[in-house]
Amino acid sequence: MAKIIVVTSGKGGVGKTTSSASFASGLAMRGHKTVVIDFDVGLRNLDLIMGCERRVVYDLINVVNQEATLNQALIKDKHCDNLFVLPASQTRDKDALTEEGVERVLNDLKAMDFEYIICDSPAGIEHGAVMALTFADEAVIVTNPEVSSVRDSDRILGIIQAKSRRALNGGEPVKEHLLITRYVPKRVDAGEMLSYTDVQEILRIPLVGIIPESESVLHASNAGNPAIHIEGSEVSEAYKDVVARFLGEERPLRYTSYEKPGLLQRLFGGK
Ligand SMILES: Nc1ncnc2c1ncn2[C@@H]1O[C@H](COP(=O)(O)OP(=O)(O)OP(=O)(O)O)[C@@H](O)[C@H]1O
Numbered sequence: 001m002a003k004i005i006v007v008t009s010g011k012g013g014v015g016k017t018t019s020s021a022s023f024a025s026g027l028a029m030r031g032h033k034t035v036v037i038d039f040d041v042g043l044r045n046l047d048l049i050m051g052c053e054r055r056v057v058y059d060l061i062n063v064v065n066q067e068a069t070l071n072q073a074l075i076k077d078k079h080c081d082n083l084f085v086l087p088a089s090q091t092r093d094k095d096a097l098t099e100e101g102v103e104r105v106l107n108d109l110k111a112m113d114f115e116y117i118i119c120d121s122p123a124g125i126e127h128g129a130v131m132a133l134t135f136a137d138e139a140v141i142v143t144n145p146e147v148s149s150v151r152d153s154d155r156i157l158g159i160i161q162a163k164s165r166r167a168l169n170g171g172e173p174v175k176e177h178l179l180i181t182r183y184v185p186k187r188v189d190a191g192e193m194l195s196y197t198d199v200q201e202i203l204r205i206p207l208v209g210i211i212p213e214s215e216s217v218l219h220a221s222n223a224g225n226p227a228i229h230i231e232g233s234e235v236s237e238a239y240k241d242v243v244a245r246f247l248g249e250e251r252p253l254r255y256t257s258y259e260k261p262g263l264l265q266r267l268f269g270g271k
């Protein structure tokens, strides 16, 4: 049975699209048939990060409005055989997403034997974000280690608990996962950034992973390459850990501590 996972945050620019692209790619690399949907109508950029923007002909709104079939709109990923992208419309309004339309598209994807349906949410708590989370079974809450991001994550947790189908039906609640991105251990050590334990204490949901801050993310995104594909990088390893933990494997946290340079290192260079 397909699982619908929303990648959401409340606050904008925290790394939802970056994480959706890498998480979906990671699931596909582990052999799971996966689709990643861009719900950011009007501001689409998942297709850029996935490197398939030139192949976009139809989009989510076309499928919702039955102007195109899923087979016409889905774009096969260039890295993974069992990964597909459903892009957002650049020209339409977010209100074009109707609840019935989105539900039908998700049901049709389930019927196509997708195992994981990843919904990249727009920022905020308005219509587009609510549409992305309404049908979710699980939610990845992307949070930066700073107060405003944590506060907005708390608000989106409230919205999930109030507005998701699972909440309305009174069944099993949406399973929540905390994903902390853009983490800089050195700045945490200096007291300039919240530590992951601070963030966890405030939000009180299980931690699925911590992604370090790295310039390589922007370079990879600009080249249409999800960060998980940056071979040997900490960011790639951290996203692979996230996928493994999501699939139920135990993985210790990595890249979270800062080793202060010793005296010799400080005198003779290094960190
Ligand atoms: N681990 C990271 N290290 C450094 N930069 C990162 C990292 N993750 C994301 N970024 C950068 O942060 C910016 C925002 O990322 P992204 O577009 O994924 O966020 P978003 O939450 O989807 O934004 P929006 O709310 O606008 O949809 C981008 O420039 C991206 O390259």
Ligand SMILES: [Mg+2]
Pocket: 016, 017, 018, 040, 121, 122
């Ligand atoms: Mg985004």
